[in-house]
Amino acid sequence: MTLDPRPSTLSHIAVRSITKRFPGVTALQDVSLSVARGELHAICGENGAGKSTLMKILAGVITEYDGELQIAGRSVRFAGTRDAAAAGVSIIHQELNLVGSLSVAANIFLGREVRRAGWLLDDRGMEQATAELFAQLETDIRPSRLVRELRVGDQQLVEIAKALSLRSDILIMDEPTSALTDQEADRLFRVIGRLRQQGVTILYISHKMDEIFRLADRITVLRDGSLVRTLDREQTSRREITHLMVGREIESVRLEDGRCPGDALLDVEDLSLPWPGHARRWRLENVSFQLRRGEVLGIAGLMGAGRTELLECLFGAASPPPQGRILLDGRPVAFTHPAEAKAAGMAMVSEDRKRLGLFSRMTVRENITLCTLRDALRGGLIQDSRERRLARESVEQLSIRTAGTEAAITSLSGGNQQKCIIARWLRTQPRVLLLDDPTRGIDVGAKAELYTIIDALCRRGMGIIVTSSELPELVTLCDRILVLCEGRVTGELARGEFSEQRIMEFATQREVHASAGAAS
Numbered sequence: 365m366t367l368d369p370r371p372s373t374l375s376h377i378a379v380r381s382i383t384k385r386f387p388g389v390t391a392l393q394d395v396s397l398s399v400a401r402g403e404l405h406a407i408c409g410e411n412g413a414g415k416s417t418l419m420k421i422l423a424g425v426i427t428e429y430d431g432e433l434q435i436a437g438r439s440v441r442f443a444g445t446r447d448a449a450a451a452g453v454s455i456i457h458q459e460l461n462l463v464g465s466l467s468v469a470a471n472i473f474l475g476r477e478v479r480r481a482g483w484l485l486d487d488r489g490m491e492q493a494t495a496e497l498f499a500q501l502e503t504d505i506r507p508s509r510l511v512r513e514l515r516v517g518d519q520q521l522v523e524i525a526k527a528l529s530l531r532s533d534i535l536i537m538d539e540p541t542s543a544l545t546d547q548e549a550d551r552l553f554r555v556i557g558r559l560r561q562q563g564v565t566i567l568y569i570s571h572k573m574d575e576i577f578r579l580a581d582r583i584t585v586l587r588d589g590s591l592v593r594t595l596d597r598e599q600t601s602r603r604e605i606t607h608l609m610v611g612r613e614i615e616s617v618r619l620e621d622g623r624c625p626g627d628a629l630l631d632v633e634d635l636s637l638p639w640p641g642h643a644r645r646w647r648l649e650n651v652s653f654q655l656r657r658g659e660v661l662g663i664a665g666l667m668g669a670g671r672t673e674l675l676e677c678l679f680g681a682a683s684p685p686p687q688g689r690i691l692l693d694g695r696p697v698a699f700t701h702p703a704e705a706k707a708a709g710m711a712m713v714s715e716d717r718k719r720l721g722l723f724s725r726m727t728v729r730e731n732i733t734l735c736t737l738r739d740a741l742r743g744g745l746i747q748d749s750r751e752r753r754l755a756r757e758s759v760e761q762l763s764i765r766t767a768g769t770e771a772a773i774t775s776l777s778g779g780n781q782q783k784c785i786i787a788r789w790l791r792t793q794p795r796v797l798l799l800d801d802p803t804r805g806i807d808v809g810a811k812a813e814l815y816t817i818i819d820a821l822c823r824r825g826m827g828i829i830v831t832s833s834e835l836p837e838l839v840t841l842c843d844r845i846l847v848l849c850e851g852r853v854t855g856e857l858a859r860g861e862f863s864e865q866r867i868m869e870f871a872t873q874r875e876v877h878a879s880a881g882a883a884s
């Protein structure tokens with residue numbers, strides 16, 4: 365172990381020789397790191413490198429480990445998250461940790477409810493305090509709404525508000541922007557700027573290099589549980605960091621030209637989705653488009669534009685059901701349940717993996733083969749060895765990091781869980797594949813692999829619709845991009861016409877028109 369160059373009185377957080385083993389995996393191996401007071405320190409690494417594990421130790425979520433942790437020069441050993449909170453550490457979790465059946469405000473004050481007269485719950489008081497936190501984040505989520513009614517992006521904002529409400533002087537952010545749009549991320553960065561003025565120390569995890577290079581003072585790279593290096597942001601580059609993360613060069617993916625989409629696979633005509641009790645009345649309004657065989661169609665738009673809703677309508681997962689016509693291979697379809705859509709050859713990777721994608725009590729194998737058990741049948745019985753082999757194939761294809769196919773899915777890192785869901789749907793070999801922000805939380809190397817897989821599937825004639833919170837991703841992947849704004853199609857761009865600026869213009873068209881109207 366090398367000695368820490370900074371005296372411990374200077375470092376706010378000192379991690380000394382921490383090792384953490386799980387059955388079959390060493391998640392952290394002799395990691396030492398020091399973070400100065402007021403520093404924004406980024407942690408980078410591939411899916412499964414050990415980032416979240418280290419953060420969970422700092423936040424008192426994981427209590428059994430070897431090594432030592434010091435906060436402000438004092439050795440600490442947290443018995444739980446309460447201990448960590450008392451020592452001024454709070455965490456924004458990667459896997460959102462909210463209670464769906466409670467209101468937004470109740471979630472934020474969970475375990476430290478505000479009471480009147482010593483015992484009555486002060487709902488109004490908590491809602492007001494929540495509204496003030498949201499004002500900082502410039503969002504208008506209603507504090508009385510139930511969390512389960514919120515989209516993942518909004519849930520992520522609640523998780524952020526909750527951590528901010530603790531006013532800690534050490535704040536851990538584990539992929540805080542993974543479900544946020546660029547606009548929302550910008551608001552978060554403004555909050556981060558204010559926290560830094562107040563001297564808060566921040567540990568920041570992200571797979572988005574832009575963010576890291578915009579925010580961090582120093583960057584630590586983990587690989588396979590070991591600390592590779594800590595570097596000053598000013599003295600390094602994205603290229604170097606990526607190289608240290610994956611141990612090899614990652615070329616930015618450029619898919620070969622010459623994909624030529626065939627005839628119509630999916631026709632959508634005047635699709636409208638009612639929005640009961642809402643001033644806008646329609647979540648989607650008269651959306652029409654066509655998806656061709658062997659085509660990747662991107663759906664762009666800001667938060668609330670209706671991207672997820674559109675995919676849910678196609679997959680029979682929207683309620684109330686949409687109006688309009690959907691033709692699959694020229695035949696009208698009206699799915700009232702995802703099972704019907706699946707039977708007709710459609711598949712969907714949902715953005716909300718915790719609620720809609722993952723079967724948390726099952727193994728990696730079960731999560732992967734769930735929809736294709738038929739492939740493991742022999743004489744009418746499921747053959748275990750065959751099922752395992754199929755799961756192993758997927759694990760290899762997507763480089764899923766797991767102790768084995770029999771490991772519990774919840775023992776996987778966030779990015780690797782996401783890869784399992786993608787693997788499940790790829791196995792179904794659908795005719796139409798719907799991907800809702802599929803690379804959320806996936807590391808740079810795996811993203812590149814996924815782009816190549818998508819390209820290959822599409823060259824074999826599959827029709828793919830993909831949404832993404834990252835525009836460059838759509839620009840890389842798609843043949844065409846449809847832009848939504850407040851539930852309507854405001855633009856369509858073909859591959860030669862792509863530019864982030866034009867997409868943004870269409871995505872904000874309504875607002876532009878409205879303000880132009882107001883000005884005249």
Ligand SMILES: Nc1ncnc2c1ncn2[C@@H]1O[C@H](COP(=O)(O)OP(=O)(O)OP(=O)(O)O)[C@@H](O)[C@H]1O
Pocket residue numbers: 386387389390391409410411412413414415416417418458765766767774775776777778779780805807
């Ligand atoms: N509770 C657990 N039980 C068993 N193994 C675990 C558990 N938690 C984490 N691991 C393993 O420890 C390793 C590190 O996981 P960790 O969640 O820290 O990765 P990460 O760097 O945060 O990745 P990601 O970018 O995907 O979030 C992984 O191999 C993971 O499977």
Ligand SMILES: [Mg+2]
Pocket residue numbers: 415416417458538777778779
């Ligand atoms: Mg993680």
